[in-house]
Amino acid sequence: MENTIGFMCNINKSQKPIHSLGPNQITRAVHISRVLKDFGSKLLIYSPIYIDLELKTVPGFYVEGNDFIFIDELPIPIINCNWTVGTKTLHREEGIGYEKFKVWSRDNGIQIYVPYTFVEIALDKYCTHSLISGFDQELCPYTELFERTKFQLQDFFTMGDIIFLKPRKGGRGNRIISLKKQNRNSYSLSFYTKKQKQEYNFNSLEDVLKEIEKIITNRNYIVQKGIETQRYNGHSFDVRVLMLHDGKDWHCIHQARIGAKDYDISNVSQGGIEMVLEELLLRVYGKKHKKIINEVGKLSFSLADYLESKYPSQLIELAFDFVLDKTGNIYLVEINTKPGLYLQILTDVFNIQPEEREVFTEFIEPHIYYMGKFLQTKLEEIN
Numbered sequence: 001m002e003n004t005i006g007f008m009c010n011i012n013k014s015q016k017p018i019h020s021l022g023p024n025q026i027t028r029a030v031h032i033s034r035v036l037k038d039f040g041s042k043l044l045i046y047s048p049i050y051i052d053l054e055l056k057t058v059p060g061f062y063v064e065g066n067d068f069i070f071i072d073e074l075p076i077p078i079i080n081c082n083w084t085v086g087t088k089t090l091h092r093e094e095g096i097g098y099e100k101f102k103v104w105s106r107d108n109g110i111q112i113y114v115p116y117t118f119v120e121i122a123l124d125k126y127c128t129h130s131l132i133s134g135f136d137q138e139l140c141p142y143t144e145l146f147e148r149t150k151f152q153l154q155d156f157f158t159m160g161d162i163i164f165l166k167p168r169k170g171g172r173g174n175r176i177i178s179l180k181k182q183n184r185n186s187y188s189l190s191f192y193t194k195k196q197k198q199e200y201n202f203n204s205l206e207d208v209l210k211e212i213e214k215i216i217t218n219r220n221y222i223v224q225k226g227i228e229t230q231r232y233n234g235h236s237f238d239v240r241v242l243m244l245h246d247g248k249d250w251h252c253i254h255q256a257r258i259g260a261k262d263y264d265i266s267n268v269s270q271g272g273i274e275m276v277l278e279e280l281l282l283r284v285y286g287k288k289h290k291k292i293i294n295e296v297g298k299l300s301f302s303l304a305d306y307l308e309s310k311y312p313s314q315l316i317e318l319a320f321d322f323v324l325d326k327t328g329n330i331y332l333v334e335i336n337t338k339p340g341l342y343l344q345i346l347t348d349v350f351n352i353q354p355e356e357r358e359v360f361t362e363f364i365e366p367h368i369y370y371m372g373k374f375l376q377t378k379l380e381e382i383n
Helices: 023-038 087-094 098-107 116-123 125-133 150-157 205-216 277-310 354-382
Strands: 004-008 042-046 057-064 067-075 079-082 111-113 143-145 162-167 176-183 186-193 196-202 221-225 237-245 250-258 273-275 317-324 330-336
Touching: 004 023, 004 354, 023 042, 023 057, 023 354, 042 067, 079 354, 111 354, 116 125, 125 143, 125 221, 125 277, 125 330, 150 162, 150 205, 150 221, 162 205, 176 205, 186 205, 196 205, 237 277, 237 354, 250 277, 250 354, 273 277, 277 317, 277 330, 317 354
Parallel strands: 004 042, 004 079, 079 111
Antiparallel strands: 042 057, 057 067, 143 221, 162 176, 162 221, 176 186, 186 196, 237 250, 237 317, 250 273, 317 330
8 A cells, every 4th residue: 555545535435436426526536546647656535434443444446447446445545635525524424523533643644635724724714814814914805703783784884885794614605695785774685505696675784684694593604894896797706726736836727717697706606607817807907917817826826835834745735716806906715725626527537528628638637637746745755
């Protein structure tokens, strides 16, 4: 097992991974496996819930050709990338428990990238804001824990006419609320979840707060100053920058994500679409687009270096989601440690179709290669 790297995910050992993994997981697993093969290494696809703590073994799958080969007992790899989804729930409901697994992994020298400690911060929007404030206090829109009071909403409306309420933990744009002040005593509320938008109008903040309480129930939320962002043909958009580490240096891949018509969010999981960044910014900002791309790139490398200084040699991939205001000023709204690939679903994960080749070569292939190179570098460091 000296040349084996682990791919931790949500597989069901009784099914081949193609049937139990989502598009992001399966594409990474298959194509990282191919990258590692060129380095003389193998990728073991497994779920941490099946680990035998005493024997330090686990069942899993290897990719061979265009198929998955199941092995019922293999030593647990020392080097692992973590692509489990809903990790805490997975360990709580089917494994030994999240905290216990973290301690066991540490005590047994199991290296997991990105480490759980950083993932926990990135999943918590308030903690993310606090962390980034150490890099640049103005980079993130002003954020507080939501206190569920009219007075807090009033304070935020002194900063601008739009406010966002977001689950403190969670992603994919689910359960986000945008609140807009139409005039002195008129407010509109939009609630986004599962690709649907629900809209309400109110004549007082008291009524707004009552509706918010119905929506969020007992969940913890943050409240965030809204940015009056530039739009493209009536669509909101953001800039997603993927930062990939190859074990030596950071590399950058960027894209634009355009929200559904009249949406205030641009998540692909909420009906948004992806677009080549240069094309979009040229249409929106004209000749200024190159300057904006350069500024976003420099900022992303600086931010990645800052985060790596906090977690040296532990960060394999990051996604920074930026929004731009009407003059091109840049704001960071989210960090993601398990970002989607540019093309979410390949027709055949083993065989790239001609119509997918250009996007695969430009966006997915380098993304996967850098991840594979990072993992291989870590493997060579311990051998």
